[in-house]
Amino acid sequence: MEALFGPFVEFGFMRRALVGCLALSVAAPLLGIFLMLRRTSLTAEVLAHGVTPGIAAGFLIAGLSVPAMSIGGLVAGLVVAVGAGALSRATGGREDAALTALYLIALALGVTLVSLRGDTGDLTHLLFGQVLGVDDPALLLMAGVATLTLPVLALGWRPLALECFDPGFAQAEGVGGGAWHLAFLGLVVLNVLAAFQAMGTLMAVGLMMLPAVAARHWSRELAGLAYAAVGLAAAASLGGLLASYHLDLPSGPAIVLAAGGLWVVSVVAGPVDGLLARWLRRPHLAG
């Protein structure tokens, strides 16, 4: 009990990190589900690394300031989102090689920029996150992003799902999938930015994608996937922060490892296409 609640009762920074990560857990995995269903998981990775040079530029100018790094990251993220979209159109949908090139460049550029002024501690903070980094402005950013993400997704849920399932039908019915997709990419950039304080740019996508991928083993329906992903992400946030505190690990990797552990559990024990379900042969139905 003490191990479970003690850190949060005792330390304000742990409470702030927990609240921030729970806010992210409600919003980011829902984006992850659509990224997974569109088979564009790589896009999330590219956007996450794409914000790095912007955040680094903000750091160069103003040090570890949340507003400066967020604005820099936002600008860089939007540039990369638009660039990735243009690349995708130019290459007729086979953009993965070009996107990989893009994110490697962005990451290297970000790390180089930080090394110009910061020390190894700053670099670790940028790449892997730092619970102590969740100060009040960062917490406001995380909560604000989640607060924006949920209503936009609620309104865009049908168009986004329809566009994923049957793009031809969506086009014929005038669903406006293109505009919603742009808004969606904007939300991905914002969520990656919000996640970066606690989880670092290398790990920011973890809380978005791993719970979404794991959720596939818990439901066959979009709404069920959403509930499962949010639940898994919240559990990973709590577990990861506790591990980070007790074992003195960087918080980003700890949360992502917790989410990874839940993914393994889902693959093994999940009711939908789980390994156990395959081994446990139940008698087939009569019709």
Place this chain on the structure above:
Amino acid sequence: MTARGPAVEIRDLTATHQRHPAVHHVSARFEPGSLTAIVGPNGAGKTTLLRSIAGLHRIDSGRVAITGIPSGASPRLALLPQQSGMDRAFPILCLDVVMQGMWSKLGAFGAASAADRDRAQAALEAVGLGGFARRPVGAMSAGQFQRLLFARLLVQDADLILLDEPFNAVDARTAADLLAVVRRWHGEGRTVMAVLHDMDLVRDEFPHCLLLARECVASGPTAEVLSAANRLRARRMAEAWDETAPACAA
């Protein structure tokens, strides 16, 4: 029975893929409430023609006119595309797929009423999928999936229905059931066009026919259109493909 479907008038229509015409100076007229088969060899431009009528393919020149309907409302259009563009592994239940057909009524935010759900369930029953409402689409065979798409079309309640190879990869029983749905639409006076490859089916069931080979080879009553001479001509035209063709002067 007065027709509730619109007339479709195509005038000198050209639509291209990378400047090569897929549909080349085609003119044809489809009467209100007509049931027309669109036939022709592979690559003859049948899908492009349907997509042009639906407004999904950019028209290079010419025009498509869909005239008004007796009720005075603007005619509603539904297209059944080939299945290849869809994500059959998408986590969605059958009833929700059918409910998509109500997009024009419900839009992104409208709430579905109990009556809407009943209508979707009735459409599932009409295509022989009564017990499938809570089944995920990933578990369906190609034939069952095609039945499901027909249920969605039923719910769309369109005045002009465009079907692209509706009976491909389905067994004889499924084809017969789905054909009954097409007959029902025809009986209700909707305008229906279907891209088909089965000439016996076209002769038996479709009063009108358009034979396409990028250009319109013939259109009119099916027996006249599907003459041996016309079909031979269509095959020759489709096989002619010139990579170095000059710009069309017509």
